[in-house]
Amino acid sequence: MGMANRENFPLVPFFYFFCMLGFVFIPTEASVKKYQFNVQVTNVSRLCHTKPIVTVNGMFPGPTIYVREGDRVLINVTNSAQYNMSIHWHGLKQYRNGWADGPAYITQCPIKTGNSYVYDFNVTVQRGTLWWHAHIFWLRATVYGAIVIMPKQGTPFPFPQPEREETILLGEWWNNDVEELVNQGNKLGLPPNMSDAHTINGKPGPLFPCSDKHTFAMEVEQGKTYLLRIINAALNDELFFAIAGHNLTVVEVDAVYTKPFTTQAILIAPGQTTNVLVQASQVPSRYFMAARPFMDAPLSIDNKTATAMLQYKGIPNTVLPILPQLPALNDTNFALSYNAKLRSLNSPQFPANVPLKVDRHLFYTIGLGINPCPTCLNGTQLIASLNNITFVMPQMGLLQAHYFNIKGVFRTDFPDRPPTPFNYTGAPLTANLGTTLGTRLSKIAFNSTVELVLQDTNLLSVESHPFHLHGYNFFVVGTGVGNFNPSKDPAKFNLVDPPERNTVGVPTGGWTAMRFRADNPGVWFMHCHLELHTSWGLKTAFVVENGKGVDQSVLPPPKDLPLC
Structure with a gap:
């Protein structure tokens, strides 16, 4: 299970990976996957504002990492932004290899401006939806993206094969520089200003001013089933998510298969991922996907609703979309009952090895x-x-x-x-x-x-x-x-x-x-x-602590580990 020695694998030039509309890269066999991440400042327009934000490869959200269970992954992160940077591969276990985990000042010093670091890790006994994000300051407000781990060749999903899949990244947007707001809040001893909007795949949707062109849309065909890989990349809000007129069948959380159950809405906390099946079984029309916070404590939050579009093939954009009924902002009963329905699949192929004796x-x-x-x-x-x-x-x-x-x-x-x-x-x-x-x-x-x-x-x-x-x-x-x-x-x-x-x-x-x-x-x-x-x-x-076996100790640090 240990990571291969870097010196046995000379690094070859990396390529830039771009997620293009209609293009999905699916690895065909276990191999070495290489990615180049260039952290840079990019001008992005949202909510009538155009402002510079920190991005990866100029994309917001950042590129999706596609790998297969068993792959070795090398990601060369070059920091061209003005802030120190580190990237966390959220949910990847990094066996014996904390050097690739990413949180600044925990497993590494940050990557300084103008420097690079290669995150080198194996994807072992994991498959499903995870994500990556900046793990320093509040920079994950804009520096984040999805990780999709396909099962080993010949291993099908333990649920009906979908016609197609889509990644849904839920996030937050600030009109002002979030790091400046945080620094200002720290000086005052108070929380920084709350976000100005929530987003779905980086876009707030048409319920916000000046945002008609900033709406994510997914086209479906009647009678077909689709897999949504949903990630909550928001900084501070648990979110409800629903699609008008359509049920969601939960089949995975945090890259672990679950016993399927059907619900009208899901609850997803920051850091969590949830895979759902959606059957396009309604009258062909345009239906809103929507995300809104859950908060059952008397605190101030950004309670605005972000929307995206589920659009049936052949339906013109002039048809008014239908908005889903989301749970109330403080619906504690829904939150508790939803989480109580989550169960591991616990099948012979995917067992739940729960520790029964506690040390x-x-x-x-x-x-x-x-x-x-x-x-x-x-x-x-x-x-x-x-x-x-x-x-x-x-x-x-x-x-x-x-x-x-x-x-x-x-x-x-x-x-x-x-x-x-x-x-x-x-x-x-x-x-x-x-x-x-x-x-x-x-x-x-x-x-x-x-x-x-x-x-x-x-x-x-x-x-x-x-x-x-x-x-x-x-x-x-x-x-x-x-x-x-x-x-x-x-x-x-x-x-x-x-x-x-x-x-x-x-x-x-x-x-x-x-x-x-x-x-x-x-x-x-x-x-x-x-x-x-x-x-x-x-x-x-x-x-x-280290174990006594030869493969039960922390691996030596890589030679390019950043210095503080």
Whole structure:
């Protein structure tokens, strides 16, 4: 399962890959796939504004990576923008190869302006829809794209073969430079301005002014079935997605096949992917696809609806489209019932290997807080914490510090549970409960089984939090509203066919329990995928120790690894 040595594979010139209308590149056999990513500033017009944004190969969204299970992938990223850059291949496990994972100052130093770095990794025992995005500052607002992993040759989908497939990237758009807004917010100690629009494949749709030409359209033929690969690339919003008049059959989440079920709408958190089948079974016409936020906490968000078009062949553009009925903005019941329907396929070919015995029990509380800030507008700034610890980003890559045993960069004493138990979801609390700052990680023994319960708290406010774990998938064995009860709730865990994911939503004022086997050595980031909360310190990392086998240790770093 280890990555081939770079020196055995001399790099040949890379090619630029462009996604052109009507063209889909599908690899025919396991091989080496090479891509060139040029990070640059491009002028893009949206919502009556034309502004420079950071893009990859001048595209917004960026190019789709098409590979097949078993392929080796080499992506040469050249940074021609004014910002430091790193790219994360979200959901790829990167076995023993954290050097290719991408989060800045966790597994690598960022790629400086004018420099390049080759991400070199194998796609092993994974197939489905994942994605890539910038993993530094808020640059993933515009630097993102899809990863499509086709099954091995001769391995069909475990659902009806679609006529065609389409990638649907849900995102956000700011009329102003998002990095300038973030810096301004930090100086004030406040959140930056919310986005000006949501987008579908980079376009807001005709419900926004000046955006008639900025609408994504997908043509279908009556009676045929289509596969949509849906990705939530938004920075800060969980989203509902639906198509007017058409049901969606969910068949995969986070590149893991699921037991199919049919729904009128899906809920998808930032970082998550969902594959659905859509049958073009309605009267030929034009139907809106639509995406709108879900927020069941009293917080301000951009609640505007982005739209795209599902258009039957032969129907003229003059026909008025039909808008779908999306769940209400705060429809908690829909959110909970939708997530409860997700189940792993758990077939002989695609089993759900849920750890039944747990070696390490972890309980992490999620909290928001306020710290003193003499230079800020109100003398305070908002922060976030896990187990009362606000994570401080290091000045060098944590994986480098771990691999070379460099002292003083991080500590491995992150607590397994919060120092002060309290009524986590009771009356709102404004105290920080002794929040401390630090770069503190949790050390995990190789091949041990871990159960992690993430508990939302009512420090300042309850809120849902999508958590992403790098380097692993995990099984979501339980979830609930209120405080986790360790004596009663585990009896209700699903240990047979729970959904297997890389990103999970912790419900507002509730908890989520996950299990995984720590069989991938290295340093692996875990963080809230709401960029606002990540920037406030809602993150940590696991140091998974090497095993004793010859193929159970972190691989040596590549020679072109960026320097800090």
